[in-house]
Amino acid sequence: MQQNRILNYIKNVLKNKPSDWVKLTTHRLDIYNESLAKTQFLEYFENLFSDNNYEVSALENLPTAYDYIRLGHPLSCVLEWTIAKLNNLDAESVISFDSKTVPVLSILRKNLLDGKATTIYYSEVIPEAFKTDVFKTVYGYNFEVKKVESISDISKNASTSVFISNSNTIKDFNLNINIDILINSYGNYGSILLINGKENKDFISEIQHVRRRETVAMTPLNCLEVLEAVSSSETIEERQINIQTEKQSVLESLKKITYTSAEPLVASSGLSMQYAIMMGLIDDAQHNYPNKPIRFLVPPNCYGGTNDQARRVAACLDNVEILDLPVDGENDMVKSVDNVLEQVAKIDGVPFIIAEIPTNPRVEVPNLDDLKTALKKKRTTKNGETAIDSVFILDQTFCPNVNFLGENKVLSEVRALSYSSGSKFPSGGLCTAGYCVVNNKAEALQNKIAKHLGLCDNEATVQQYQILAKQLPSMLQRIDNAYKYTREFVNFIKEKLPEAKINFVSEELASHGFTPSVFSLDLPTKGETPEEKENYKRELNHKLINLMITEIPDESKYCVSYGQLKGCYWTIPATSTQGTTKEGDKDYIARVALSGNMDLEKHKAVFQQFVNSI
Template sequence: MEDKKILTYVENVVKNMPEDWIKLTTHRLDIYEEKLAKTQFLEQFETLFENNTFDNSALKILPTAYDYIRLGHPLSTVLEWTIAKLNNLESDQVISFSSAVTPILAVLRTNLLDNKKTQIVYTDHLPESFDAELIKSVYGYNFELNKINDLSELKSFEGSTILVSNESKVSAKFDLSANVDFHLSLYDELGSIIIVNGEKNEAYISAIQHVRRRETISMTPADSYKAIQLILGQETENVDQSALKENKKAVVKTLQKIAGSNSKALFASSGLSMQYAIMMGLVDDALENHKGKEIKFIVPPNCYGGTNDQARRVAACLDNVEVVDLPVDGENDMVSSTDKVLEEIAEMDAVPYIIAEIPTNPRVEVPVLEDLKAALKKERKTKNGDIAIDPVFILDQTFCPNVHFLGEGEILSEVRTISYASGSKFPSGGKCTAGYCIGNAKTDDLLDKIETHLTLCDNEATALQYSVLAEQMPSMNARIKSAYENTRKFVNFIEEVLPEAKINFVSEELAKEDFTPSVFSLDLPTKGNTPEEKEAYKRELNLKLINMMITEIPDESKYCVSYGQLKGCYWTIPATSTQGTTKEGDKDYIARVSLSGNMDLERHKEVFKAFVESI
């Protein structure tokens, strides 16, 4: 009876859910409290369930479940809640993934750090892309593989047991054996669901969720919706394989044209999924071609928190990998920092991999590119006088994906360079999270390695993501141009009405070289007798400005970390959002603003002028 009540309620919820639940890629931060991620949504959702309330207006005002949709969203949360409820589990014990392999890697990572054994047991087959030898040799994970005919063969194990089962349909009920610590159900094309079994394994929950946040994504909104439909016994559409093939061909061709490079182009489920494949592919290449040498990932300490955190997480698992700081903003210069760090690494005879954003985030600075090229190309010597290993430059081009760095004759064509971008920004216009990477002529072998690890982790873009990119990418450069024009006008206006503010944005000269971002950072004027008072006043002013904008223009201005959307204007404070895991001293408590080409610019000017008059 209770099961029927649950399923009937869920059926009514998906029938009446807000459109945003299936369409948003980044949720509003004004209805999100990080310390209450998922729990706040679930508590209120549970109340609606108890009262049998499922109308659209009630669902619409539920607080945001997660800050980034790749980590989780209303539909993945409802899917997990449904499975948990039907199996008398807590909701956080059920975690959905777009990937079939990464949940296994999540448990293996935790056990590696805890020096604990793992056995992976399966009755049918493991995920198609699961490569045991590569996972052991490159990721450093240890495990036993055991195929059994029947669950009755399961015996207690001194360590963790992961049971992998292949589901012909999405099951809602599971027979959880006491000898199973993690039950992983694989669903063709949709991803997987892992159940953390028993109180003794509760400590794994946050670790598994963190892997989902940094190295992959949750089951996508569209696929979560499909999984819920299957649980309800409803018909769903199969993936059109011929359309998928055509979309893949189209986006590869489009990206090669946009980047000005004919190299292999790869598409992942998110920007961080792409970055993880790049990092592990490069580790693999170094292990093969530079045996015994240390690997150094050189990363700006104040860059996007996901990049920063992921790099350190990779280093934490591998004895021969270390993260080295690359100061790039403000008083620091990317070129001199690059030159200095590469000299130090050459001296050690280590393998240098540099991850950097151009323009930088959030200060929107562009280095002198000829000087950067010279620093990267410079032949260096080890302490023994041998020629040092040349660097690979991993360029996060999310802010300006239109700039040509890679093609023949372009500024970084002679340096091993891989460019990547978050697809939830300009490539998709905010319609999906897929990311991509492409290289220059010097990186063909590296791209093969990266593709191997993208496939191994089962992190390729989904069919729907390919479809969205095929639709949106051809217009990307035109949208970048119109968004930049709005941003330049808004920046010029702010300089007129609030000349005391410090604005970080590209110069007119850089814009002529195609550096046309539609994001700028705003350091508001402050007052006070001490540095602490001045900082506190400025932080309050940031929030006052953002609250004024989103209150006065709610249809267009959002408190959100997004960028490159098809319409509207987005405001955030990097220190509290995109720099989340960055060390406190490296965070930027400034306002970051991103504009689209489709917004009421004059209305935004009016409200900003009113803000200036109020201070």
């Protein structure tokens, strides 16, 4: 009886679901409480279920499930809640993935750091992408793989027992008491992981963090189709959809935009792409420079996902370390690159540089000629031998229109690659897919990156390719439109609040193609002591943002997003994008991102209100 009630309720929810649940990467940011992400959504959803309320208005007023679709979204939460209800589990014990192999890797990572053994069982076929030798040698994981006739043949042992199933049923999971974690794979829909027993609860946050940083949740469209199958008591059948035309369109657009000739790679998210880049480069270094120390040079205040993921990778491998690369504010990227590359040369290490240009959040561009010289410089080890040349990994999300890798450009003469988050300008906020391109000198590395993108089953989905094929052709024009609005808004702020410090590109840099539509605002402050001044400024940040999102709720949002098709996005990096950054490296300033489709005059008027109030 209870099962029928659940299934009937979900059927009605799917009929009345808000369109944003499927179409956007963010939902109801105006009622988003970061500390209660997902738990608040499910708490309210549970109340609706208790009241059998599936009205459109009630569903539309549910709070944001997560601030970003990569970690989860309304439909992934509903799917996980439904499966948990049907299997008498807590909702937090069910975690959906777009990938079929990363769920396994998330368990292996935790057990590696905990020094615990893992045994992976399967009765049919293990995911094709799961390559035991690579996950042991390149990723550093320790585990056994065993085939059994059925799940009932597994007995309890000291290691963590993981069972991989390929069942096409979604409603009832065969949970053997001797299994710690069960993973069901569903072809190109993704996979669903179930954590069995209270003694395994400590896996939850670690698995969630892997989903947040190295892959994505099952996508909204796939969740919707799986939920429809669940509510109709149908099995999940593998989809056969030919998207070769859309995929080829995406690849050709990317080559044209980035002035590259090698085949681009497209991943399920920007961080999925970065993970493939990091593991591909480590694989290459292990092969070409065995036993040499590997060093990733990373700005300590860069985007939190980049910073966190890099350190998470290094934590798993003894010969991989992170070196801080100070790049903005009082620091100069060129000097930092030169200094840190000298350090790596002295230990005969393999240097990989990850950097954003313009920098985030201070939107600075280094002297590109000097950067080129620093990267091309021949260095020697302490024994006088030629040092290994670096690979420059450029996060180009802020300015994906700038030609860095083409012939005779700043990064054309060194091994370099560029990657961008597709949730920004490439898709305009309609999907999370990210992409990577390489210059001619780094073309050999693309094969290794492609290998690890495949191993992690993190290639862009069918729908993501379809969205990018539609959106990429208009990207350069959207960037141009958004920059013009941003420049106008920046000039307005300078006029109305001249004592504020604005971090934005100069007119000269813009004439060379650096036309971001994001700037950071260091508001004026007052007080007797440094502490009083800092506290006053932080309060002023919140006052400004709250005024904007309250007065213009249809357009101004409190979100880290950027490059959307419409509206304006506000955030404080220290409490959002730099969430996992060391406290001393955080930026307590306001960051503003504009689109080319918004009521700029209204935003000016509200900003004037703010100025008048202080």
